[in-house]
Amino acid sequence: MDISEIIIAGDTAGIEWRLPVFRFKGKTPGGPKAYIQAALHANELPGTAAAHFLLPMLSEAENNGAILGDITVVPQANPIGTAQSHFGELQGRFDLGSRTNFNRDFPLIALGERDSLLSDLDRHSATDRLKRQLLHMALGAELMLDLHCDDEALQYAYIDEAFWPEAADLAAALDMEAVFLSDGESSAFEEAVAYAWKYETAGQKKTSLPGRLSVTVELRGTRDVYPDMARKDAEGLLRFLVARGVVAGDKAAVPAFGGIVAPLDNIEMIRAPESGAILFHRDIGDKVKAGDLLVTILNRPGQPDGAIEVRAPQDGLIVTRVSTRHARRRSDLMKIACATASSAARKPGPLEA
Template identity: 50%
Template sequence: MKTEIETIPGETPGIAYELIVHHLSGSDPAAPRVYIQSALHADERPGVAVMHYLIPMLEHAEAEGRLLGSLTLVPHANPIGAAQHLFSNHMGRFSGATRVNFNRDFPVPGKDGVRHLDNASSATFAERRLKSRLLELADGCPIVLDLHCDDEGVQYLYVPEILWPEMSDLAACLDAEAALLWDKGSDRAFEEAAFEQMRASAADGDLSGHCVTTVELRGQIDVDAQTGLKDAEGIYRFLQARGVVAGDAAAPDLRGGFVGKPIRHVDMIEAPAGGTILFHAKPGDRVEAGQLIAEIVVNPGFKDGCVEVRAPQGGFVLTRRARRFIRMGDNLFKIIGDEALVAGYEGALED
């Protein structure tokens, strides 16, 4: 494995960031190339734990000559966000310089099919140059995994609808519980931008064998040795099944009860009042229409001091808020409903 440390100059003198990039060389030029990154939202750590266990597995395969496809790995994809702390709180989701989500506004090909990237010396914010560089590193790789997590949630994937069900092998190898399928985007997240470049570069539009996804590795606090190792083994098994690593492993079947539906089925349940959350449903639960899923304590101790929140339709609880204090209008749950919403989502579900 070859490790490179790239420098991203900051916006003012004396400020710079280091981007650590690992390259592993495969022995078969025809085997798929792979790009994996984690911690693009710098306060999301499950992916880093996965990389901690996955990298030695891949190094071992490379040393033994079992690595067929080449890989590029970026364990800390956002050194800018990693440095953002305010009063001991880490703020790694939005850029402090531009207030833009670190996983939004990536460059995509225009109507002319040309994508314009910023280079290291471009006179623009460091986050813009970082985003361009991450896309460059992923270019030419038919397999692109962006490791994220939610507040509290099951493990699930965002998948371009055109690549489903072919990409169900990744969901099965990870033992994921759900997948959200999208057919158009509006936020230009990394996954969307990488996929648009794939589609623009694909010979005759053939996307067979391609895999690009945001992997949501459960919730913010699901960072431990057991789950990190389990997910690393799942990705390794997937790489074997796709012919990146030599081996006999084949993708298993999807887990029982797996939920894979278009993103238009997602009900974003917003808090009708501000206060303290008392949950009555958790990620992975099946709920029915009208079922009590949460109460919000507005006036503690009084008969009418709680505001009830009920499921708008039957469905699968995908995620819920991690913090137990909420403002009116904040997102409380994501539920994959049995029925698609009339005005369903197409791009980002959250800011």
């Protein structure tokens, strides 16, 4: 295992950020290469915990001569976000300097332009230099796993339709309960990687990318950072690497995926009709029917008409809900995966900002 650091100079004097990178050299020429990163949203730490347990497993595999393809692991991909604290609370999702989501605005380039990401880096801000370094590393692999988590959530993933159903092995290896099929219409990290592969040939868009995978993995919720969970996630990641031939082992160990598969148009985004205290009647993992009571919003507590009921628009599985117990008007409350499309209009791209 080789451990190095990428140093990113800050945008003010006397500051620099250090990005640890762990690399394993594969012994099979032409073997599939994997890139795994965690905590791009710096406050989403289940992936960091999983990487902590995965790295010793990979070291053991390396000692046994079982690393077939190159593997790069970045356990904490966002040192800039990790340092952002506001009144004692970590602010890891948005760059406080630019107000930009750390998982948006990645350069959309063709694969052949990969080296241009590192050209004249000094003309970019620290955050953009970080993004370019991460994307450059990821585009050196065929398999890219970006480990995130939701607020309160089941284990699920956003997977571009171009990788499905081949990516069912990842969903099964990590024991996911749902897969959201994305449309590849944003500048998030996983979609920037996929974009480079889709437009590898100028003027031609590939709609299927066999042997490749770029995915956002949602490792449950922000508070689900426990040793047993992290170890289980690491074991799942290793099973996937074995299944794809990156690490030698028993490929039959990955079962069939039996969870829900839903296009983004089939995700019901349950939002608060008014502001107020949130009373949840249903939890993640619950299967609901159309009309079931999901949430009560106390917008005028104590008054006869001070509570608003929010009901399920159709049958589905509650995959996520928010951990806060106060809502602003139109703020997100839940995501429900359904068998049919939502009647609510959705723009192409991500479900959330």
